[in-house]
Amino acid sequence: MFSIFLNLGFDHIADFAGYDHILFLIAISIIYILKDIKKVLILITAFTIGHSLTLALAVLNIIKIPTEIIEFLIPVTIFISAIADIFYKGTQFSKKMSLFKYFSALFFGLIHGLGFSNYLKAILGEQENIVKPLLAFNIGLEIGQLFIVFFILAFSSFIVNKIKFLRRDYVLIMAGATGGISFMLMIERFPF
Numbered sequence: 001m002f003s004i005f006l007n008l009g010f011d012h013i014a015d016f017a018g019y020d021h022i023l024f025l026i027a028i029s030i031i032y033i034l035k036d037i038k039k040v041l042i043l044i045t046a047f048t049i050g051h052s053l054t055l056a057l058a059v060l061n062i063i064k065i066p067t068e069i070i071e072f073l074i075p076v077t078i079f080i081s082a083i084a085d086i087f088y089k090g091t092q093f094s095k096k097m098s099l100f101k102y103f104s105a106l107f108f109g110l111i112h113g114l115g116f117s118n119y120l121k122a123i124l125g126e127q128e129n130i131v132k133p134l135l136a137f138n139i140g141l142e143i144g145q146l147f148i149v150f151f152i153l154a155f156s157s158f159i160v161n162k163i164k165f166l167r168r169d170y171v172l173i174m175a176g177a178t179g180g181i182s183f184m185l186m187i188e189r190f191p192f
Contacts, residue, residue: 001132001133001136002132002133002135002136003136004136005123005132005133005134005136005137005140006136006137006139006140006143007140008120008123008137008140009136009137009138009139009140009141009142009143009144010140010141010143010144010147011140011144012116012119012137012140012141012144013140013141013144013145013148014144014147014148020074020075020078020115020182020185021074021112021115022148023075023078023178023181023182024074024077024078024081024108024112025145025148025149025152026152026174026178027078027081027082027085027175027178027179027182028043028047028081028101028105029043029044029149029152029153029156030085030152030156030171030174030175030178031085031088031171032153032156033153033156033157033160033161033167034153034154034156034157035157036153037153039098040149040153042102043101043102043105044105044145044146044149046102046103046105046106046109047105047106047108047109047112047145048109048142048145049106049109050105050106050107050108050109050110050111050112050113051109051110051112051113051116051141052109052113052138053109053110053113054109054110054111054112054113054114054117055113055114055116055117055120055134055137055138056113056134056138057113058113058114058117058118058121059117059120059121059124059130059134060130063114065114066191067118068189068191069191070111070114070115070118071115071189071191072186072189072190072191073111074111074112074115074185074189075182075183075185075186075189076182076186077104077108077111077112078178078179078181078182078185079179079182079183079186080104080108081101081104081108081178082175082176082178082179082182083175083179084097084100084101084104085171085174085175085178086171086172086175086176086179088168088171088175089168116137116141120133120134120137156170
């Protein structure tokens, strides 16, 4: 049972049909390359804390927010993260922008956790013991998330270090593309 939910968590985050979560990971990590792995791990940890909390609270039915609101807010988090990337200067953010990225990853994780919970609740159905499936699903999400982020960092490193694309230009292109896609998702999912 544990391995089933572990795989479901991994598959959910890595599923290209649900590419909004992958877009978010791109938006929060595109400014980094492999040598920045410690910074990215702090960022991912902040996101994990946020989404783990709301994933558990929502699956346990302690908090309930309409799905259409959550599905709209997810691309909003991507859009804001992509816009923040535009303020990246050369090889680093200012201290204020770095703090913004960490706190926004934590806060945005809360929103994404609610999105993950809709999927997990549909799978769990009427199961009474949800602690192990919840833990396994969350671990699967994390493994998938780390895999995706490592790929993003490796790709960014290749583009910047091997192809010699200017890092600032690369970030602007990727942030623009990610922001544009998320804006279209916001329009599609506008709940009112």
